[in-house]
Amino acid sequence: MSEMGYQVEAEEPDLALEAEGLAVEPITQWDLFSARLRRHRLAMVAAGILAGLVMLVVAAPWLPLHDPTERLVDEAGRSLVNIAPRQGLWLGTDDLGRDVLSRVIYGGRASLIVGVTAGILVALLGTLIGSLAGYYPGLPDQALMRFTDLVLGLPLLPVAIVVGRILPEIPFLPEWLKQGPFGIALLLGFLSWGSLARIVRAEFLSLREKEFVEAARAAGASDRRIVFRHILPNAMSPIIVTTTLVVGSAIIIEAALSFLGFGVRPPTPTWGAMVAQGGRLAVRGFWWSLVFPGIALVVTVLSINFLGDGLRDALDPTQTIERK
Amino acid sequence: MPEPLLRVEDLRTYFATEEGVVRAVDGISFEMYPGERRGVVGESGSGKSVTAMSIMRLIEPPAGNIVTGQIVFQGTNLLELPEDEMQRIRGGKIAMIFQDPMTALNPVYTIGDQLMETIMLHQKVGRAEAREIAIKALEDVQIPNAEQRLGDYPHQFSGGMRQRVMIAMGLSCNPDLLIADEPTTALDVTTQAQIMDLMLNLAEERGTAVMLITHDLGVVAGFCDTVQVMYAGGIVESGTADDIFHNPQHPYTWGLLASMTRLDDARKHRLHSIPGAPPSLIRLPEGCRFRPRCEFAVDVCRQILPVLSPVGDDGRLVACHRAEELDLKTLEVDAASSPQVDADPAEGVSA
Numbered sequence: 001m002s003e004m005g006y007q008v009e010a011e012e013p014d015l016a017l018e019a020e021g022l023a024v025e026p027i028t029q030w031d032l033f034s035a036r037l038r039r040h041r042l043a044m045v046a047a048g049i050l051a052g053l054v055m056l057v058v059a060a061p062w063l064p065l066h067d068p069t070e071r072l073v074d075e076a077g078r079s080l081v082n083i084a085p086r087q088g089l090w091l092g093t094d095d096l097g098r099d100v101l102s103r104v105i106y107g108g109r110a111s112l113i114v115g116v117t118a119g120i121l122v123a124l125l126g127t128l129i130g131s132l133a134g135y136y137p138g139l140p141d142q143a144l145m146r147f148t149d150l151v152l153g154l155p156l157l158p159v160a161i162v163v164g165r166i167l168p169e170i171p172f173l174p175e176w177l178k179q180g181p182f183g184i185a186l187l188l189g190f191l192s193w194g195s196l197a198r199i200v201r202a203e204f205l206s207l208r209e210k211e212f213v214e215a216a217r218a219a220g221a222s223d224r225r226i227v228f229r230h231i232l233p234n235a236m237s238p239i240i241v242t243t244t245l246v247v248g249s250a251i252i253i254e255a256a257l258s259f260l261g262f263g264v265r266p267p268t269p270t271w272g273a274m275v276a277q278g279g280r281l282a283v284r285g286f287w288w289s290l291v292f293p294g295i296a297l298v299v300t301v302l303s304i305n306f307l308g309d310g311l312r313d314a315l316d317p318t319q320t321i322e323r324k
Numbered sequence: 325m326p327e328p329l330l331r332v333e334d335l336r337t338y339f340a341t342e343e344g345v346v347r348a349v350d351g352i353s354f355e356m357y358p359g360e361r362r363g364v365v366g367e368s369g370s371g372k373s374v375t376a377m378s379i380m381r382l383i384e385p386p387a388g389n390i391v392t393g394q395i396v397f398q399g400t401n402l403l404e405l406p407e408d409e410m411q412r413i414r415g416g417k418i419a420m421i422f423q424d425p426m427t428a429l430n431p432v433y434t435i436g437d438q439l440m441e442t443i444m445l446h447q448k449v450g451r452a453e454a455r456e457i458a459i460k461a462l463e464d465v466q467i468p469n470a471e472q473r474l475g476d477y478p479h480q481f482s483g484g485m486r487q488r489v490m491i492a493m494g495l496s497c498n499p500d501l502l503i504a505d506e507p508t509t510a511l512d513v514t515t516q517a518q519i520m521d522l523m524l525n526l527a528e529e530r531g532t533a534v535m536l537i538t539h540d541l542g543v544v545a546g547f548c549d550t551v552q553v554m555y556a557g558g559i560v561e562s563g564t565a566d567d568i569f570h571n572p573q574h575p576y577t578w579g580l581l582a583s584m585t586r587l588d589d590a591r592k593h594r595l596h597s598i599p600g601a602p603p604s605l606i607r608l609p610e611g612c613r614f615r616p617r618c619e620f621a622v623d624v625c626r627q628i629l630p631v632l633s634p635v636g637d638d639g640r641l642v643a644c645h646r647a648e649e650l651d652l653k654t655l656e657v658d659a660a661s662s663p664q665v666d667a668d669p670a671e672g673v674s675a
Contacts, residue, residue: 138386211428212427212428212429212431214382216430217414218415219414219420219441220411220412220413220414220416220445221411221415221445222408230430234431
């Protein structure tokens with residue numbers, strides 16, 4: 001015990017300085033936050049993985065990769081179908097002779113676009129609706145919350161399938177909305193802000209009774225100023241954490257939709273569609289078409305969830321730095 | 325007499341609850357003059373804070389409503405002002421200091437941000453100038469290293485320091501009226517007197533009138549020019565601090581004073597206490613509201629609510645049917661003779 005305690009103290013670098021009474025830079029909330037996050041090893045690993053993935057996906061067009069839709073042929077002109085991983089084709093090819101590595105990376109593009117876009121939309125909608133409901137009691141609160149209940153009550157997958165089917169039939173919509181990952185992202189975003197709205201409302205209900213809000217009002221602050229400058233920053237932690245988790249679930253749901261054939265239109269690669277196609281190939285022994293997109297999907301979503309976990313711990317001011 | 329700074333007339337603020345209507349403030353009238361220091365005393369639930377909140381128009385419908393009355397501040401009735409003009413008055417012309425400095429500052433912003441926000445809200449100055457004013461304001465409340473501390477967060481300040489910051493914030497825009505709602509209740513005794521001194525000196529320099537809400541009679545005795553005693557949503561007695569403390573004319577005031585502990589009282593005896601508890605503000609008793617607890621009640625007290633009316637000619641107002649006939653000053657309870665006023669706040673007498 002004494003040995004442990006001694007070690008912990010010895011690790012504290014500022015202690016000697018403080019003991020000497022030298023001026024020490026004040027510890028800001030941000031310092032505490034990042035210190036707590038850095039102690040959370042799993043979250044740091046997850047953040048590293050996600051950072052790598054984002055870089056890979058953004059840089060994809062400039063990397064020495066085959067086009068994800070190109071059907072590869074060898075020098076003799078024979079098509080390279082269902083080639084096992086080997087040098088040059090590190091993750092093999094699928095049944096149309098397309099490079100699995102390239103498709104996994106470009107598929108990550110679709111997944112991340114869906115996840116991040118849906119996440120941003122959820123953060124905006126959930127925060128807006130939750131804060132309005134939480135700040136204005138009575139009728140606005142009731143109306144918004146019943147609407148939220150309605151959205152929460154919609155079964156996500158069936159509704160997404162139906163709407164996803166109807167969307168391309170609407171003539172005046174732009175192509176990017178009908179075809180690409182953005183359409184699905186917006187759809188998922190519009191369907192999944194409900195739980196965040198409830199969380200934000202609950203935060204607002206408790207924060208609006210705080211004395212500093214009363215004090216701000218007594219100092220002549222307007223409603224808008226109180227909501228955006230005084231209450232919202234205090235509610236940021238749950239918003240950040242919930243949004244992070246929404247990103248993960250949006251990626252999963254997009255994969256499920258693509259798996260079922262209702263997602264992003266082929267030949268644009270997505271992890272869900274690749275897993276669906278890979279499943280058929282894997283039973284014939286071509287396991288690489290299934291396993292690699294599957295691993296990519298699982299690792300990404302797990303990383304996002306771990307990061308969300310780490311953020312929740314780090315943003316909670318009642319946590320001490322020593323934990324984890 | 326100069327023009328009053330603030331004139332409250334027949335103010336009634338009611339709250340709708342499931343049990344019924346709570347008449348938190350029920351028909352009070354008073355005036356405050358520029359530079360006046362007015363103490364508002366009374367038990368919890370007597371309507372002190374609600375009076376302050378009503379003046380600031382911080383009572384929030386639908387639960388709370390100012391039912392009738394006028395609050396005339398510098399010639400304008402605040403109750404008729406549109407919200408955006410009221411926002412200019414709050415913090416600008418009338419500032420308020422809250423009870424608990426630990427929660428009255430927003431934890432996610434630095435002290436400087438919060439001070440400058442208030443300053444920029446009410447004065448036409450840029451960031452740099454607001455910063456200068458903020459530094460000056462912190463120096464005024466005797467916070468050392470004001471410039472560096474501007475970048476600190478509230479959690480880096482102690483309770484007394486935070487209340488200084490609140491005072492700096494309240495006075496930064498040179499308000500004409502400062503409402504301090506139990507500003508020292510949450511602080512420990514040693515800092516209470518310092519904070520009171522600081523606040524009142526700064527207010528005096530600026531000519532700011534102060535409405536000091538407290539249940540600490542010692543603080544009122546030490547710091548206030550005038551006192552109004554509230555009970556169950558009404559004013560029962562008001563006058564100069566000297567008169568009230570030397571010569572209480574309402575049995576409730578007398579009871580409050582008799583229940584103070586005193587350092588200079590050597591005799592061993594039980595402390596006087598007012599029997600019973602304040603009435604429910606939903607079902608107020610008929611007649612005088614203090615009647616059920618009053619030792620001097622007679623038949624008329626049972627039927628007619630006494631109105632606040634002048635007694636003598638020194639501006640004293642008392643709401644008691646027997647004010648003229650009772651001579652409370654000479655009355656000897658088993659408690660001490662009527663407490664004296666002395667301006668020493670460190671005496672720490674409390675109700």
